[in-house]
Amino acid sequence: MSFVVEFNSLPLESLVKRSRDATAFAARESLAKDRLSLTDFAQLISPAAGELLESMGRRSHRLTQQRFGKVIRLFAPLYLSNECINNCKYCGFSRDNPILRVTLSVDEVLREAWALAAKGFRNILLVAGEHPKFVSHQYLRDCVAALHAEIPSVSLEIGPMEKTDYQPLAAAGADGLVVYQETYDRAVYADLHTAGPKRNFDWRMETPERAYAAGFRRIGIGALYGLADWRYEAMGVAAHADYLLRNCWKAYLTISLPRLRPCAGEFQPLTHMTDRELVQLMCAFRLMFPDVGLVLSTRESAKLRDGLIPLGITLMSAGSHTEPGGYTGAGKEHLHQTVRGRIVKTGPPMSPKPPISGAGASEWATNGQAPKATGQFKIADERSADEVASLIQRLGYEPVWKDWDAALIT
Numbered sequence: 001m002s003f004v005v006e007f008n009s010l011p012l013e014s015l016v017k018r019s020r021d022a023t024a025f026a027a028r029e030s031l032a033k034d035r036l037s038l039t040d041f042a043q044l045i046s047p048a049a050g051e052l053l054e055s056m057g058r059r060s061h062r063l064t065q066q067r068f069g070k071v072i073r074l075f076a077p078l079y080l081s082n083e084c085i086n087n088c089k090y091c092g093f094s095r096d097n098p099i100l101r102v103t104l105s106v107d108e109v110l111r112e113a114w115a116l117a118a119k120g121f122r123n124i125l126l127v128a129g130e131h132p133k134f135v136s137h138q139y140l141r142d143c144v145a146a147l148h149a150e151i152p153s154v155s156l157e158i159g160p161m162e163k164t165d166y167q168p169l170a171a172a173g174a175d176g177l178v179v180y181q182e183t184y185d186r187a188v189y190a191d192l193h194t195a196g197p198k199r200n201f202d203w204r205m206e207t208p209e210r211a212y213a214a215g216f217r218r219i220g221i222g223a224l225y226g227l228a229d230w231r232y233e234a235m236g237v238a239a240h241a242d243y244l245l246r247n248c249w250k251a252y253l254t255i256s257l258p259r260l261r262p263c264a265g266e267f268q269p270l271t272h273m274t275d276r277e278l279v280q281l282m283c284a285f286r287l288m289f290p291d292v293g294l295v296l297s298t299r300e301s302a303k304l305r306d307g308l309i310p311l312g313i314t315l316m317s318a319g320s321h322t323e324p325g326g327y328t329g330a331g332k333e334h335l336h337q338t339v340r341g342r343i344v345k346t347g348p349p350m351s352p353k354p355p356i357s358g359a360g361a362s363e364w365a366t367n368g369q370a371p372k373a374t375g376q377f378k379i380a381d382e383r384s385a386d387e388v389a390s391l392i393q394r395l396g397y398e399p400v401w402k403d404w405d406a407a408l409i410t
């Protein structure tokens with residue numbers, strides 16, 4: 001039995017309909033409960049519950065302080081590679097995008113990690129596209145092992161693997177795995193993932209369970225808002241979280257709430273979720289799952305992030321770069337394009353016009369400046385990690401840079 005079996009029998013359509021049709025009275029009843037069902041969650045993300053946002057926010061704030069105290073944990077993404085064999089229409093790293101690519105060497109990864117450590121980070125998320133040739137299992141293991149010696153908490157956001165391929169990564173020191181389903185709508189998923197192994201919806205959906213079985217003790221899930229009806233996605237995430245809490249209960253679960261951002265390929269969001277709806281959803285997740293970590297990235301503006309801190313967010317990235325080498329310039333010497341798995345040189349690194357063609361290529365290939373690897377998407381909150389930490393303190397919270405050490409379980 002896996003979540004896929006449960007997912008296939010979920011009445012998602014009728015839950016979403018129930019959400020759309022819920023009355024303010026029904027939403028208020030759900031808000032008053034201590035333990036929420038999926039139906040209650042549907043009513044809390046309803047248009048009618050939008051009127052109760054202040055009450056939801058107060059309750060969410062209280063619950064978060066009870067369970068987590070006044071702390072915000074900070075982490076930084078460290079991009080290893082922007083090579084990918086998948087075509088995901090909404091992602092800048094899609095294999096057919098004519099972008100500048102690079103895979104950092106282990107030494108370059110360490111340089112990036114030291115730069116992050118110098119800023120204070122002790123919690124790093126290693127991110128890579130899915131490409132067995134450039135991002136091999138051995139390469140990932142080497143990166144984790146090298147970082148584990150320096151950084152107490154290393155998590156991964158990489159292409160899904162078999163349990164037996166995850167085990168050496170966990171053994172090398174990776175303690176967390178993040179995998180977003182992107183969209184829980186099968187039809188939309190099939191339309192957006194046009195090539196590569198990521199086309200397999202079920203395989204991806206079962207990834208958190210394989211990661212748990214392999215020994216990861218932190219599991220992160222989420223949907224990418226902007227691909228399908230946000231209420232449908234939210235119901236999928238809630239059902240998935242509920243399943244994982246029942247079946248992978250030794251793991252610490254986090255839910256992320258990423259919304260689409262501009263990226264190479266110029267994909268436009270297919271659906272819209274307002275700031276107010278994002279706040280409502282975050283509060284609903286907190287009320288439904290009081291002990292789950294809620295993650296907010298630099299995809300959101302500084303103003304919105306600041307407003308969400310007291311409401312229920314527990315983990316934030318800060319000062320992020322979404323391109324390999326973003327923190328130190330590492331890897332600039334090996335920039336290239338990749339065509340059918342083959343490296344195509346782009347000329348000298350400082351060449352003002354790399355020989356790249358294709359719709360929308362030049363701006364994203366050069367980022368409008370001297371060539372550097374192309375980022376996965378444009379971030380919205382461009383403040384430094386220091387500035388974010390100071391803001392957290394001004395709001396009366398403690399920024400926590402290190403929240404885990406393997407010594408805790410050895």
Ligand code: SF4
Nearest residue numbers: 084086088091094129
């Ligand atoms: S979303 Fe992931 S798998 Fe898809 S193109 Fe981007 S990096 Fe590759």
